[in-house]
Amino acid sequence: QVQLKESGPGLVQPSQTLSLTCTVSGLSLTSNSVSWIRQPPGKGLEWMGVIWSNGGTDYNSAIKSRLSISRDTSKSQVFLKMNSLQTEDTAMYFCARIGHTTGGFDYWGQGVMVTVSS
């Protein structure tokens, strides 16, 4: 079955770089696209970016200058790196697959909480 799982540090200092990993199983990254989505505490969902099945990427223009998404298909892992973190980047970070049939995010990871604080 399709599964995604995020991992990474729970605490990051302001101005530092966040590095997260999404490890997938039950699917191949060469035929599936994966997005990162975040949710500040008590707030709504914000799409951050996507790595397409062909390896291309697209980003939310609001954070594009700070964000990079990459992958290692042999390890079934997708990576998120975001620099210059501020307190407003404190959020739950999710990775999610884009479904071929649905066209939406059909499988999600459990999420990883990231707090930006000194």
Added chain:
Amino acid sequence: DVVMTQTPVSLPVSLGGQASISCRSSQSLVHSNGNTYLHWYLQKPGQSPQLLIYRVSNRFSGVPDRFSGSGSGTDFTLKISRVEPEDLGDYYCLQSTHFPPTFGGGTKLELK
């Protein structure tokens, strides 16, 4: 970016009752391929969002038929009949017709 406006923000319901959530987009969600990429999610407390309805009216795998979606163009509705305790939580609509994908602000379904 396409703005997705969900109403109401909070929706008190009785168990066994019916709930209706509206989602309006700032522009038509009909894709050039003819499909409409409007989806509905439920996020239970402490969990990740789960897909309920995709492309306006299609129930995702395992979703009970108490959930139904309808609408077209810019106006969409999620209906929940015979509300059960496990239906409580935050509901979000998502459009993925236009780049970037954007979510509605959410509707909290809670007990009256």
